[in-house]
Amino acid sequence: MLLFGLFLPTVSLAQAVLIHEGPAYQTGICEPSISVNPTNTQNVYAASVLNNFYQSTDGGLSWTKESITSPYGVWGDPCLVTDFKGRTYFFHLSDPEGTNWKSDQILDRMVCQTKDGPNDTFNDGSFTAVNGKKHDKEWTAVNPKNGAIALSWTQFDRYGTEDPECHSRILFSESRNQGESWSTPVEISSFLGNCIDDDGTAEGAVPAYGTKNEVYVGWALDQSIWMSIKNGKRWETRPIARQEAGWTQSYAGFDRCNGMPVTVVDHCKDSPYYGRVYVCWGDQNKKFGGEIYFAFSDDRGKNWSEPQRISQGGKSDQFLPWLTIDPTTGALFAVYYDRRNTQSPTETNTYLAQSTDGGTHWSEFKINNAPFYPSDEVFMGDYNHISAHGGIVRPIWTELRDGKKSIWTYPLDVKFSKHQ
Template sequence: MKNFVLLLVLLLSGTALLAQYQNIVIDDNGTPEEPSIMINPKNPDQLVAGSNIDNYYYSEDGGLTWTGGNLVSPGNGVWGDPCIIVDTAGSFYFFHLANPPGLAWIDRIVAQKFDFATYTWTDGTYTGLNGDKAQDKAWATVDSANNNIYVTWTQFDQYGSSNPNDSSIILFSKSDDAGETWSTPLRINKVAGNCIDSDNTVEGAVPAVGPDGEIFVAWAGPEGIVFDRSLDGGDTWLDDDIFISDQPGGWDYNIAGIYRANGLPITCCDVSNSPYRGTIYVNWTDHRNGDNDTDVWIAKSIDGGDTWSSPIRVNDDPPGKEQFFTWMTIDGANGNVYVVFYDRRNYNDSNTDVYIARSVDGGETFQNIKISESPFLPYNNVFFGDYTNITAYDGKVRPIWARLQDGNLSVLTAIIDIAVGEEELVADNARPFNMEQNYPNPFKESTTLAYKLNKPTTVTLSVHDMLGREVVMLLRNQYKPAGKYIEHFDASQYHLNDGVYYFVLHTGLGTQSQKMLLAN
C-alpha cells in the first residue's frame, strides 16, 4: 500500500494562504487524473476518492489528510472511469471499467465495496457483461429510502467503430442487496448513437434519485441533451426521450492545452427539505456563445422532467473566456447547488484556475469563487482525464480536480466549510474580518481554525475556558497582512480536560469568538 498522508504545514504561528480555501494535494505520484469523491452524510469526516487508473484514497478528518493505495479486482481487472458513492449504511463503493485477464477489454461494469473497519476492498461484483461489447462511462447513485443502488452507462457494439451498423445505447442496472447482485441491464434510451465516441454517440448518463424514489437521468447524443425517468425503481421507462436542450458545438470539443475535452451532462435532484425539493438539474458545457467561449450551463425542471427551463449560464464572467469540465452536486441537507469547473477568465493564455459556483435560490443565480491557490498551464500531449467531481453535505463542500503543470499530474481537493445561514461562499468583503467555526468540532486531540482579514491588522488568538479564563495563548499581537489564515490547535500539548472552550480572536478591527468542544 502506498500512503499519501498529507499533514498540514501550518504552524501555530500561522501561515497566510494565497487562496480563499485551503488546497490539499491528495496524490501527486504517477499520473492520477479523472477523479471522483464522496462524503458520508452520516459521518462527514469520512471521504473516499478515486482517480485513474486504479487509485483510491480515504480520509477520516474531513479531507485534511489522505491515505491511498491501488485497487485490485481479481478476475475483473481495473481500468479507470472511477465513480465513488456511499450507501445509507455508510459503505463506500468504487465503480470502474474492467480489464479482465484473457477477455475483452472494458466488457463489464465493476463495483467494489470499502470497509472502513479494515480499510480493505471487496473483490467486486459486476453488471453489463454482454459478449465482447464495450461497457463505458458508468455512474451510480443510491436511493436513501431503500438503499437500492442504480447505475447507468454506455454500451458500444464496438468501441470506436465507424460502421453504421454498430450503435451505442444507454443501459441501466440496479442492486437491492448492497451490490452483491445486479439486475439484467435494460436499455432506456429511444434513439441510439454511433460508436465513434464523439458528438453522435450517446454518453454522459449520470442517474439521480428523486424525493419519491423516482430515477432521473439525462445524456448527450445525436438528439442533443435528452432526459428519461422511471417511477417504479427502474423496471419501466418513458417510451420517448424528453428533449432538454441543444448542445451547440456538440459534447466533444477542443480546449487549448487539454488532450481531449467534453461537455457531457450531469443530472442531480434536490431531495432535501428546501423550498426547491424535487427540482431536477442538468449541468453541462457547450459552445453556444462561440467556439472559443465554452460556458457552463444548467437547465432545471420543477415538474418531474416534463418541461425544462432555458439554459442558465453558471459562470458569471464577461464573454470570451473558457470554462470546461463541469460537475455538479446538491447539498442534501439544505438544497444548495454546487458546480465545479476549470476556468480561464483571469488569463489571456491557457493558464487555468478552478472555480465553484453556488446557488441558494434553486439554480436561478450563481455566485462564483476561485478555489485553486494557483493556476496551472497544461499542454495537450498528456492525457488529462474526462471529468472533475464534487460532493457536499451540510455546508461541507469537497471538490476534486486534476492539475497538470510542467507535464506532472496531481489530484487536489479544497476545504470549504460554509456556516449555516451564510449567504456567500466567503465573508463579505465589507466585513473587516471573519472567524470561521473550528473543524472538526467536537474534536479529540486537535482541531483547525480559519479566519480571514480584509485589512492588515495585529492579531491575538487565545483559548479560554467556560469561565472566561485564558488557558492557551496561540498568537500575541502578531501583525498580519490581509488574507486568509489557518491555525492548528493541538489540545493534547496543554493537558486540557474535556469540556467547552472558546477560541477568542482579538484584532485591531474587533473581537470574535467561537465555541468548541473537546471530547476525548
C-alpha cells in the same frame, strides 16, 4: 418552511489540498471522484485513474493512498458514492485478463467494489451481466430512501469503429442489496448512437433518484441533452435542451474534452425547491465561448426551464463541469475549469460556484492555489467531481504543472443562516 439564506464559508482563506502527484503519463492520474461519508463527514473518500483510492479521516486535510485490485481488473473511470449507512461503492471499468487492449475481454462489464468504513477493505466486487460488448463511462447514484443503487453507462457494439452497423446505447442496472448483485441491464436510450466516441455517440449517462423513487438519467447525443425517466416500470426519453457544441468540445491544451450532463435532485424536505431536478452541462458558442449551463424541472421531468448560465466569465472559457447538491440543505455546488483573467491560451484555474436559491443566483470563486498549464500531449481526463453533505463541500480536480499531474481538493465548510 425553513428558507436558507446566504452561506458563510467557515474557512474563507482555505488553501487547496494536494491529494496525489505523479508523472505526467498520457494516461496517468486523472478523472478523480470524491465522496463525503454522510454518517461521518470527517471521512472523505476519493479515487483516480487507474486504480488509485484515497481516504481522509480529517475532512480532507490529509490523505492516505492505496491501489485497488479485483479479479475482474480495475481499468479506470473511477466513480465513488457512499450510502446513508456508510458503505462506499467504488465503480470502475474491467480488465479481467490484466492485459488491457491486448485482451478481447477488456471493458466486458461494469465492476462494483464495496467497503463498510475507513478501517475496512474493498471486497473483490460484483458486476453487471457480460454480453460480449464494450461497457464504458459509468456513473451511479444512491436512493436516500431505500438504499437502492442506480448504475448507468454506455454500451459500445465495438468501441472506436466507424462501421455504421455498430451502435452505442445507454444501459441501466440497479442493485437493491448494497451492491451484492445487479438487475439485468436494460436499454433506456430511444435512439442509437455511433461507436466513434464523438458527438454522434450516446454517452455521458449520469443517474439520480427522485423524491418519489423515480429515476432520472441525463445523457448527450447529436447536439442535444436527453433525459430518460422511469416512473414505475416504464422508461420515457425526450430531449430537454440543445447542446450547440455537442459532446465533443475543443479547448487549448486538452487533447479532448466533453460537455457531460450531470443530473441531481433536491432531497431536502426543508428546501423550497424540494423535488426539483437539475441538469448541468458544458457547451461552446460564438457569443460566450465555453460556458456552464443548467436547466431544472419542478414537475418530475415533464417540463424544463430554459437553459441558464452558471458561469459568468464573459467570453473566456469555462468547461468540464460537475454539479452536486447538499441533501441536508438543497444548496447547489458546481466545479469547473476556468480561463477568465488569464495570460495565455492554456493557463487554467479551477472555480467553484454555489447557489442557495435553486439556481436563481450563483456566486463563484477560484479554488486552486496557482494556475496550471495543460498540454494536449497529456490526457487530463473526461471529468472532475464534487461531493457535499451537511455543509462539508469537497470538489476534486486534476492539474498539470512542471511535468507532473496531480489531484487536488478544496476544504470548503459551509454554514447556513436560517430564516423562518
